[in-house]
Amino acid sequence: MNALVRPSELKKQHLIDPEICIRCGTCEATCPVGAVSHDDVNYVVDADKCEYCMDCIAPCPTGSIDNWRIVKVAYSLADQLGWAELPRQEDFGEAAAAAVEAIEGEVGALLERAHSGTGxxxxxxxxxSKPTVNIFTRTRPATATVQGNYRITAQNGSSDVRHIVLSFGETLFPVLEGQSIGIVPPGMRADGRPHDVRLYSVASARDGEKRNANNLSLTVKRSEGGVASNYICDLKIGEKVQVTGPFGATxxxxxxxxxxxxxxxxxxxxxxxxxxxxxxxxxxxxxxxxxxxxxxxxxxxxxxxxxxxxxxxxxxxxxxxxxxxxxxxxxxxxxxxxxxxxxxxxxxxxxxxxxxxxxxxxxxxxxxxxxxxxxxxxxxxxxxxxxxxxxxxxxxxxxxx
Ligand SMILES: Cc1cc2nc3c(=O)[nH]c(=O)nc-3n(C[C@H](O)[C@H](O)[C@H](O)COP(=O)(O)OP(=O)(O)OC[C@H]3O[C@@H](n4cnc5c(N)ncnc54)[C@H](O)[C@@H]3O)c2cc1C
CATH class of the missing domain: 3.40.50.80 (Nucleotide-binding domain of ferredoxin-NADP reductase (FNR) module)
Incomplete structure (x- = not known):
């Protein structure tokens, strides 16, 4: 354990797993900032150029692109070109956990609070299964289309809870049971800043609300005066929704x-x-x-x-x-x-x-x-x-x- 390391000294480095990668070149073609390159052996990510936009994650057919290490000194391109397998994560103890939470920012804090009851x-x-997280962000959200909005509590009762079905069309949005997604409510707060992302648990299995239909469902309760829950509960079939995530790894x-x-x-x-x-x-x-x-x-x-x-x-x-x-x-x-x-x-x-x-x-x-x-x-x-x-x-x- 490297006890003297402070979270501020660490960074999250994006890496490609050479054991799984099939060298199809999709990541290099997708990266908007030219951070991915290759030689005859490996595809590699330049830590000085990668902006964590996640554009390369969804198109990768193997998941080899979705690999990360918390590092004090980033692995160089020469290091990565020489690898037959990914190096193990160095043990930075609590400092690494704090660094990841800081990177995950707004949503990390929400999840940390939600999971605090574990003690x-x-x-x-x-x-x-290994979850995929943070592919779509507030600045680069996925667009989903509303496929269904059904009330699942009695019509005459005081509690309005909706079963919402969202389709991702051609966009790959992988989730596991227990993960959440973020919904970006349209519009601005009174102070002129965009609304915060709200998290909602996925209510369908990993292969979709309808099997292999590339959709998922949510269970959303309308809260009086609530920004996101009222927006979601009022959605009509065919409307578009900005989605972030998926989130949650435990x-x-x-x-x-x-x-x-x-x-x-x-x-x-x-x-x-x-x-x-x-x-x-x-x-x-x-x-x-x-x-x-x-x-x-x-x-x-x-x-x-x-x-x-x-x-x-x-x-x-x-x-x-x-x-x-x-x-x-x-x-x-x-x-x-x-x-x-x-x-x-x-x-x-x-x-x-x-x-x-x-x-x-x-x-x-x-x-x-x-x-x-x-x-x-x-x-x-x-x-x-x-x-x-x-x-x-x-x-x-x-x-x-
Ligand atoms: C990990 C995680 C998973 C979650 N999963 C789900 C889920 O599956 N389903 C679900 O429904 N929620 C879920 N939530 C909660 C969800 O993220 C939102 O917090 C919730 O929907 C309320 O958001 P909102 O924007 O509607 O309310 P906000 O606008 O954030 O307001 C918060 C509360 O303040 C009160 N309020 C605000 N303005 C007024 C006003 N003018 N008058 C009266 N009261 C007011 C309301 O009671 C409201 O509920 C989850 C949260 C987390 C952290």
């Missing part, structure tokens, strides 16, 4: 079909879990791992996807739909149901194959945490030890906003 640095599941679905996935959510926090469920249904039907969902709302009318969820078989997804405002019934929150299913959960928590994902409003974290501690207490497990273990091995994930 430490979030870690991706060991068997998650809140990702494990690929291993034997993993048990406990999903705890409220409201639009269900979006990534819709993606997880659809992924498992498509990629690993009959998987040995269990998927179990605790989903809280005030009433069925306010629970996004209430109707479609009834049709998901219990063999694929064990559902606990929990309501806090049913007339004549005691209030029940997700943490209450977690406690009343303690035996079932303790069985799963005892397994190293089990992952916990929590997503939704910030306020839900504390109650869920206490309920999981109670479950453990009743079954000779110690949550204060288990949680950090799960977090460190990429099995405990929080995304709240």
């Amino acid at each position: 430490g640095k979030p870690v991706a599941p060991v068997t998650a 809140f990702l679905m494990p690929n291993d079909p034997s993993t048990n996935i406990i999903m705890i959510c409220t409201g639009t926090g269900s979006a990534p879990f819709r993606a997880f469920t659809e992924r498992r249904r498509r990629a690993a039907p009959g998987a040995p791992g269990k998927m179990i969902m605790f989903f809280g709302a005030r009433a069925p009318e306010e629970l996004p996807y209430f109707g479609p969820l009834q049709k998901v078989p219990e063999s694929l997804l064990e559902k606990h739909l929990v309501y806090s405002r049913l007339p004549g019934r005691p209030k029940e929150y997700v943490q209450d149901r977690i406690r009343s299913r303690a035996g079932r959960l303790a069985d799963l928590l005892g397994s190293e194959q089990t992952h916990i994902f929590i997503c939704g409003l910030k306020g839900m974290e504390a109650g869920v945490d206490e309920a999981l501690a109670d479950v453990c207490r009743g079954y000779s497990l110690d949550w204060s030890r288990l949680k950090p273990q799960m977090r460190a091995t990429g099995r405990y994930h929080v995304e709240t906003y």
Whole structure:
């Protein structure tokens, strides 16, 4: 570990993986600033010229272009031309993490806040696919076309949540289940600056809302007075939307079909879990791992996807739909149901194959945490030890906003 390095001394260097590259030359042809060149052996990126515009990332057929190292001294062209494989990432410890966050800027800060409930640095599941991030930026966004906008809470209720389908046409916009995208609301703030990008979780599987249709879906709640949510909830079919991302490298679905996935959510926090469920249904039907969902709302009318969820078989997804405002019934929150299913959960928590994902409003974290501690207490497990273990091995994930 290089303990004396400060984040300000580090930079993120764009590199091409010589082991995967098929030398098709697409990156060199796409780069607008002439940063990519080649000899008879390798394609290489000039660190002095690369402006991180990401234009070269999407057209690359292999993904070899999407490689990055945090460096103190950039690798020269001569270094890169001599490589048969990429060098390992040098260990700069916390300084490297701080440098990456600074590079990821506005969105990095939003994600850091959303994942702060993990109680430490979030870690991706060991068997998650490698995510692609930051291909499209505010200055170079992707343009998507609205293919659908359906209300998924009752028409007469007070909660207006929409299922939005966005098509990327010819543009490659790769996402994994658990990632988010940024939506750039049109127009300006009162101070004359452009609106901030807002993040929305992808609600569809990696191969699209409709398989291989190069589209994705979102679950968006209209917030009173909110800039982006009202813009999105009012979108009409055929309208164009500016999109950034994809974002998020840790809140990702494990690929291993034997993993048990406990999903705890409220409201639009269900979006990534819709993606997880659809992924498992498509990629690993009959998987040995269990998927179990605790989903809280005030009433069925306010629970996004209430109707479609009834049709998901219990063999694929064990559902606990929990309501806090049913007339004549005691209030029940997700943490209450977690406690009343303690035996079932303790069985799963005892397994190293089990992952916990929590997503939704910030306020839900504390109650869920206490309920999981109670479950453990009743079954000779110690949550204060288990949680950090799960977090460190990429099995405990929080995304709240
Ligand atoms: C990682 C991540 C994933 C997310 N995923 C989702 C998702 O899947 N679905 C989803 O719906 N959201 C999601 N969000 C939240 C989303 O990014 C936005 O924060 C949310 O939609 C509100 O944005 P907005 O522009 O509508 O509200 P803003 O304009 O940012 O306003 C924020 C809040 O202030 C209040 N407000 C502002 N102006 C007024 C006014 N004039 N009168 C009254 N109240 C006012 C509103 O209550 C509003 O909700 C996610 C956030 C993160 C960080």
